[in-house]
Amino acid sequence: MAKKIRNFAAILAISAVVGTMLLVLVFLLPVGPMRRNVEKSVGDMLKSGDEIPEDAFSKYLWKNRETYTDAIMVQNAIERLPDKNAYEHAMWMYHYDLEEDVWTPEDSLKAFCESHENVSNMYLHIYARYWHGYLLYLKPLLLLFSWKHVVWLELAVQIALMIWVLITAIRKQNAGVAAVTLGSFLFMKPLLVMISLTMSVCWILTLLAVEYMLLHHDRLHEKGQYPEFFLIIGILTSYFDFLTYPITTLGIPLCCYFLLENDRAWNNIKKLIGFCASWGIGYAGMWAAKWVIADLTLHTGTIKDAIWSIIGRTEAIGGRPRMNGGFYVIGLNLHEYPVYMGIAAGILAAVAVGLMVMIIVMGRWKNVYAQLLPVVVTAAIPFAWIIAVQHHSALHARFTFRILSVAAAAAITFIVLIVKQAKRSQKS
Known part of the structure; x- marks a missing residue:
């Protein structure tokens, strides 16, 4: 420690x-x-x-x-x-x-x-x-290209990264990681992400994190370097992101970890808590470092401004009780999805719940709960985030809704793990 x-x-x-x-x-x-x-x-x-x-x-x-x-x-x-x-x-x-x-x-x-x-x-x-x-x-790119060309270049980078993740996952015989990563992207209004300088930041960081995990999972796991890995993801998110949907850089890599590493329940729960804490320390610590450096060197008053901003961003919405306001804001974020995405989310949730009921009825819960419990907890992370920072999530629901893609990633992870378990049972 x-x-x-x-x-x-x-x-x-x-x-x-x-x-x-x-x-x-x-x-x-x-x-x-x-x-x-x-x-x-x-x-x-x-x-x-x-x-x-x-x-x-x-x-x-x-x-x-x-x-x-x-x-x-x-x-x-x-x-x-x-x-x-x-x-x-x-x-x-x-x-x-x-x-x-x-x-x-x-x-x-x-x-x-x-x-x-x-x-x-x-x-x-x-x-x-x-x-x-x-x-x-952005500054070096604008030195060479127009704003429009920078957007097209960033679009090309995102497509290349997605193809890279897909190819690497197939080569590593873990197509489930690609399914989780790219499948959850569908719940971000992907076209709008790919043509926006702001909205593409967290997605690019997520793709880079997943690709690194695919390439170096064994080393990260054996040397116990995953806490530092999630710390660095949190740092990079704090540094590059404009407070859009940062929790995706934690939630989607977490889901991919559960697909790459099958541990016992308590090990995975402990790792889930540890990785979340590592990401949080990196995210909050890096952000606070900016306030401290600015205040100590130029007396900017940034610490005071940031604290008041945090208070404002996390206060309950519209004078409601916190939980009541939280559920209201979750509804606002869900409302950003078009009808067809709501239907897709409903189908995904129905499949996941149906599989869980089937497992319980067949008496196989003890065989799979070790893998599924941390995934269920991960699915709750975006809802907890919205409740915690509900004022910001209500004010900017038009882009904060993308953190709900973590719940979609968890649902897809759940399904992939069940399918893997079923295949193992058939072989045995």
């Missing part, structure tokens, strides 16, 4: 220092070419009103894609105050907006590009409580 604590502390400290240095370095890049590249496609990427395409498919994409947060990310990438140095930018994360008290990112980005650095009619805001690690790749 003492060794693990030292490892965790060292990894967190190194991550915070390296993360800060990398952000400072990308803020040294010239923003002039980035702005010109953004200007080339800002009109296309922020289409509205009469500019919306006429065909149904394109209209659906433009109507539902997350341009609000994408616009914030892009403007953060091209912002540069002449009287502020790179370190101040990395810590404060300056952002001009047309409004003083509310955010209007799409209109503000358009105005920022059209004004050619004349921001006299705009208000200066800061966004210091996030790391904004996505700038590590």
Whole structure:
């Protein structure tokens, strides 16, 4: 335990220092070419009103894609105050907006590009409580490509990663991992994920985590390095994600672990608790490191701002009792799914429940509960997250609903494990 604590502390400290240095370095890049590249496609990427395409498919994409947060990310990438140095930018994360008290990112980005650095009619805001690690790749890409081309490039990366996971899973004779990973993706409105800078971050991190597990599971398991692995996933999620649907980077890899490693019930339950704690320490610890570094070096007041933000994001919605409000917000998130996805989720749940009833009736529960118990607990994680941070989950239900894909991943894992158990029984 003492060794693990030292490892965790060292990894967190190194991550915070390296993360800060990398952000400072990308803020040294010239923003002039980035702005010109953004200007080339800002009109296309922020289409509205009469500019919306006429065909149904394109209209659906433009109507539902997350341009609000994408616009914030892009403007953060091209912002540069002449009287502020790179370190101040990395810590404060300056952002001009047309409004003083509310955010209007799409209109503000358009105005920022059209004004050619004349921001006299705009208000200066800061966004210091996030790391904004996505700038590590977004700024260099915008230096070379337009915003539209960056989105297409990121789409190609996601498709390549999904194919890589599928091929690796088949080669490792564990197609169930691919079924769980790619099957759960269907419950994220996948087309909208693939064409959004914001929504693709957690999905790309999840794919990378699953691929690494497929390639190095034996070493991670034998050397007891899975706690550090989940710690690093939490750190990377905190650093790159914009608080969209982060819990998927924990839940889906957990499901894949249960397919890769068949342990006794209590071992898996203990590992589930340990891995969740490791991810949580990495996620919260890395986030807190940003607040501490910013406050200690520039007296930004980020810690105070972050604490008030946490209080606001986690308060019960609409003055309701917490559990009552939690169930209400779960309903809001479920409502984001189209009817056909609700039917698919119902079928998936019915198959899982039907298999469980069959197992109990046939008296085989003792043979499989060891594998299924941690999967059932994993399925509850997204619901617990929504109840805990229900204000944020209600305010941004249009994208937070994607954490429910963890429950879908758990249901698919449940079915795959039952099928595997049935095959083993037939052989014996």
